[in-house]
Amino acid sequence: MKQLKSFIRKEFYHIFRDPRTIMVLFFIPIAQLLIFGTVIKNEIQDIHIAIYDQAKDETTQKITNKILSSGYFILEKNLENINDIESVFRLGKVKEVIVFESDFGEKLTKEGKANVQLIADASDPNMARLAISYTSGIINDYVKKMHPNLQLPMQLEPEVRMYFNEEMKSAYMFVPGVMALILMLISAMMTSISITREKELGTMEILLVSPLRPMQIIIGKVLPYLLLSIANAFVIVLMGRFVFGVPILGSFTLLMLETILFIAMALCLGIFISTVAKSQMTAMFISMIVLMLPTILLSGFIYPIENMPEVLQVVSHIMPARYFISIIRAIMLKGTGILFVWQETAVLIGMTLFFIALSVKKFKIRLE
Amino acid sequence: MDKIITVKNLVKKFGAFTANDHLTFDVYRGEIFGFLGANGAGKTTAIRILCGLSTPTSGDIKIAGYDIYRETEKIKKNIGYMSQKFSLYEDLTVSENIRLYAGIYGIPSKKAKEKEAELLEKLEMESARKKLISGLPLGWKQKLAFSVAIFHEPKIVFLDEPTGGVDPVTRRKFWDLIYEASNNGITVFVTTHYMDEAEYCNRVSIMDAGKIEALDTPGKLKEKYNANNMDEVFLKIAR
Incomplete structure (x- = not known):
């Protein structure tokens, strides 16, 4: 326990001493919310x-x-x-x-x-x-x-x-969308970068030689980002509510639980990326190209899934953000309970377990 | 003498390539054991296996009396490791780095505090206690990295090319630290390219193409290969 504590303290030092990390964690979420929030409220002409x-x-x-x-x-x-x-x-x-x-x-x-x-x-x-x-x-x-x-x-x-889109599904779409995007960014990208950084610097070897167990290393890496992601989710929901007037009709507790589930999924995805990527650059690239872009384009965040070509509609099924956005939208905008979103929730749980299994398997092979 | 590392028929294969071909050797308690070889001879592969960073394809290996397959957790508590890559966190201060390792190795904080003060005094680095590692000269960083690697008083410390890229004076000073550790009963297992460093070891093994070609004290090796220094010995073996 003491081991883990020292390790987590170190992670917080890394986070708070790197200006770029601070930017990504604290300014980008708010900036993105404001940008998407105002861009979407466009004037029409011609x-x-x-x-x-x-x-x-x-x-x-x-x-x-x-x-x-x-x-x-x-x-x-x-x-x-x-x-x-x-x-x-x-x-x-x-x-x-x-x-x-x-x-x-x-x-x-x-x-x-x-x-x-x-x-x-x-x-x-x-x-x-x-x-x-x-x-x-x-x-x-x-x-x-x-x-x-x-x-x-x-x-x-x-x-x-x-x-083409009978229900007008994009109203208020951007708050859940930005939430998915930010959480994906912080959780998956930041963890994968922080783990690959240790590999690049050679400090990962030192950690693996030490009595720290691989599981402790992973928990130590993930926990700070879990906490920061939850804090960010709060800020986004509150800003959505009070700046953009997006209602929260359903249970706030359920909303947060689903959010934590999504964060957990993204963290596991980040760990998985870090086991595949050898350098920080690769990790960032994979996160950007494989996660961010599809999250923006294919999750129904900006373009409704119903309007996509069929091939992309099929592809969108493997986008975790798709399920999260639809859960959040249902809870926030329609006020529905778990009974109506259990399927999406189950998919997210399944994805989380899948990535945990994959990462544990990969991480065991360690550094060879 | 007391054997602290025993290796019997260590084999490591990467696909069809054999990186370590039936290595057999012993390391005695308290000695400085030089593990030499050209780049690609298989030194790093072997040292990684001994540290538990990689698993062997086959072979019997005991580190500090513990079996490498079954007792890895016990081995980890008894070894220290410093790699050729830099092993301190650049964005943490000297003190934070020391405390981190103390924490990871489960050293009680009161004891860690005392040892930290002692160490910094010995290294004459008290003034740098609150400075970030990134601002320190390379020589200091290396001395500190070594000191951190043996902070938990391991039985064995593995050094993988610890002096890469450092000037001869700094290297000499670094070796003073190694001698000191050895005098305190810590077994030192060190890989290096520098043949002058090989002279400092109690015994050296020289690897070529995955096999150990020679293993003895530097004096006996020079005699056997009719050489004036370790450089000549090395060239005769590695050709």
């Missing part, structure tokens, strides 16, 4: 739209003019057939289609109620969400001015439909 106007009356014409003169939208095409909607989306240029029902103006004045359907290409979900809210805002505004006696927003019912 969105190409198509209009399927079944009414073709004065009201719809005026609404159309108002939308087009807003500066956010460019009319690409007037559609004449319901089947054209799908094909116009397939071409890719048109991001939103506005459908007015027949006799729109007449219904609005007589019944005080008319239907307009807004369909958006949600392969870029963030943009789609913005386009929809801008459009419905403009329509509501018009109707309110023209018919001040009508009670809004009850009367005009914009029916929103997201094409």
Whole structure:
């Protein structure tokens, strides 16, 4: 126990005396959260739209003019057939289609109620969400001015439909995403680098010759990063809550337990990388290319998995972050309990065990 | 004399390549045993096996009376090791390094504190106690690395080319430390390229292509090979 204590103290010296490590541990998480948080809240402009106007009356014409003169939208095409909607989306240029029902103006004045359907290409979900809210805002505004006696927003019912990604899954996606990314970075990359550094410097031999058991060496390496990762997870969740207003609907304890599970998985992955990599550079490269990029691109963090080509969808199944993000999202945004995320949790536990087994096997072979 | 290391038919193969081909030798308690050979002769492979960093393909080996296959944990407590690569942590201070090793070897902190003060006084490094290793001259680092390797008073210390890249004066001073350790009863097992250092050893073995070609005191080897110094002996054996 005393052995382990001395060893862990040494690890903390390493961490707190290296400015680069400090950067990675304490500044990058916050910087990334802020960057992703603000970049995703983008303004929209010049969105190409198509209009399927079944009414073709004065009201719809005026609404159309108002939308087009807003500066956010460019009319690409007037559609004449319901089947054209799908094909116009397939071409890719048109991001939103506005459908007015027949006799729109007449219904609005007589019944005080008319239907307009807004369909958006949600392969870029963030943009789609913005386009929809801008459009419905403009329509509501018009109707309110023209018919001040009508009670809004009850009367005009914009029916929103997201094409390709029905549930609009990227809302608030970035907080769980950044969390996965940061934890992966700290846990897997930093541990693998710190272990390979000892190999490079030759100090690992000294440790292996000493009475420290390999398991103690691993625990000593991993424990400081486990603690720092948990601290970071806290900061991210709190910043998400108070800076970006991402709610935490589910159990906070469950959220943290799942987070610790993910950290454990990433740490084991880091140990595994260190048994494969001979130098710090290699360890960093493997972490960057094999972990970071796929975590960003394939986990559903930025690009919804549903929109990926099938091959990549299959590949995304081996991304641990995919499961973590979906767990965190379910707990934070949907408020679900363990009953709804047990499958993902089981996958993460399985991955953790897999990497532990692999690392122990590899680490036993030691330095040969 | 008391045997502290016995090696019988040590074989180490890497695939088809035989790095150590039936090595058999004994090391006596308290002696300075030189383990010589050209680069690639198999010295490092052998020393790593003796330290428990690597496992032999076959052979009977006992270190400090413990079997190398079954009693590795006991062996570890009784040996020290210093490699050709630098073995102190550059971002830790002198004192922190000493305390770390003391901790790893389970030396009680009160005793460690006393020994640390003693050691720094002996090395005349009290002023550097709170300095980072990275700021020390190479000679100091090496002396300190050696002192740390024997801080837990092991029965045997393994030195793998401890004086690589150091000037002759510093090397000479380093050997003073080795003699001192030897006088205190620590067996020293040392590999080196420097033939002048071979003269300092009680006995030397010379390896070539994975085999031990000669093993005796430097004086007897010079006699046997009709050479003036160890350099000539080495060249005659390694050709």
